[in-house]
Amino acid sequence: MAGMQALPRNVLLAAVASILSAAALVLVATIFGGPSGLGSRPADDGGIIYDPGAPTFTLCAGALDSHNVPFTSHSDERPFGSYLQQTLDFAPFEELFSAVNASAGTLRTRGEAHVTVVTPPEVDRVLGPAGVTIGEIEAIAARAGIQRARLSPVCLGRFAGTLPNPATKADEGAFLLYSLVVADSFGDLVGIRREIFKLYRAKGGEGALFQPEGFWPHVTIGYDRRDLFIEDGIYKGPNYCYAHIRLAT
Incomplete structure (x- = not known):
């Protein structure tokens, strides 16, 4: 210490700063860069956890x-018959279904592909009672160019299990369901939902009942018993990811 006290003050302060900086780097490396332990971090993959055997x-x-696929209207007056979708060409999804079903072996497909943008329960239970019609919803979608909405694949999602709260005896037991999880890459679809929300609020709708961003875009690929929804306790976002998707050029 006597030797350090003999040093000029500015030199002493610089030395102390260097020591503290080196110690901080060691601490950061220990917490974030270690090969194991609580502080180690995997490569950044957006937080998606895939099945290691998939x-x-x-x-x-x-x-x-x-953009070249015709829009499909769903305006059936029967319960849950009205909803808004972005319609997709089924052919490439039929190929994906065949690949998935080659291992699952028990799946059914609807024979079409789409991304639901406004769900039947949202139309029947929230928007409709406030006076928002499916015609008005589709008009908003048409003005926004719903068929030109830009999407990108995230992963193949899978649910293989039992429902947390089966509504009926028929819903007891195991289900198997696969979907392509997609990203609304530029916010085109959530933008449509926001415009619908504006109309809904203008008609006196209660804001707490419709969340424009409460939206998990996906394409159903196949299922063994029936499709499953949020009402069943199934969320089809990145949490649902099972396997990686590679785009074929």
């Missing part, structure tokens, strides 16, 4: 481009 599936690169 294969990688391939999807045609243009599968999510729907």
Whole structure:
């Protein structure tokens, strides 16, 4: 210490700063860069956790481009018959279904592909009672160019299990369901939902009942018993990811 006290003050302060900086770097490396332990971090993959035994599936690169696919209207007056969707070409998804079903072996497909943008329960239970019609919803979607909405694949999602709270005896037991989880890459679809929300609020709708961002876009690929929804306790976001998707060029 006597030697350090003999040093000029500015030199002493610089030395102390260097020591503290080196110690901080060691601490950061220990917490964030260690090979194991509580502080180690995997490579940044957006927080997605895949099944380590799942294969990688391939999807045609243009599968999510729907600008040349005609819009499909769903305006049935029966309960849960009205909803809004972005319609996709089924052919590339049929190929993905075949690849998935080659291992699952028990799946059914609807024979069409789409991304639901406004769900039947949202129309029947929230928007409709406030006076928002499916015609008005579709008009907003048409003005926004719903068939040109830009999507990108995230992963293949899978649910293989029992429902947390089966509504009926028929819903007891195991289910198997696969979907392509997609990203609304530029906010095109959530933008449509926000415009619908504006109309809903203008008609006196209670804001707490419709969340424009409460939206998990996906394409149903196949299922063994029936499709499953949020009402069943199933959320189809990145949490649902099972396998990687590779785009075929």
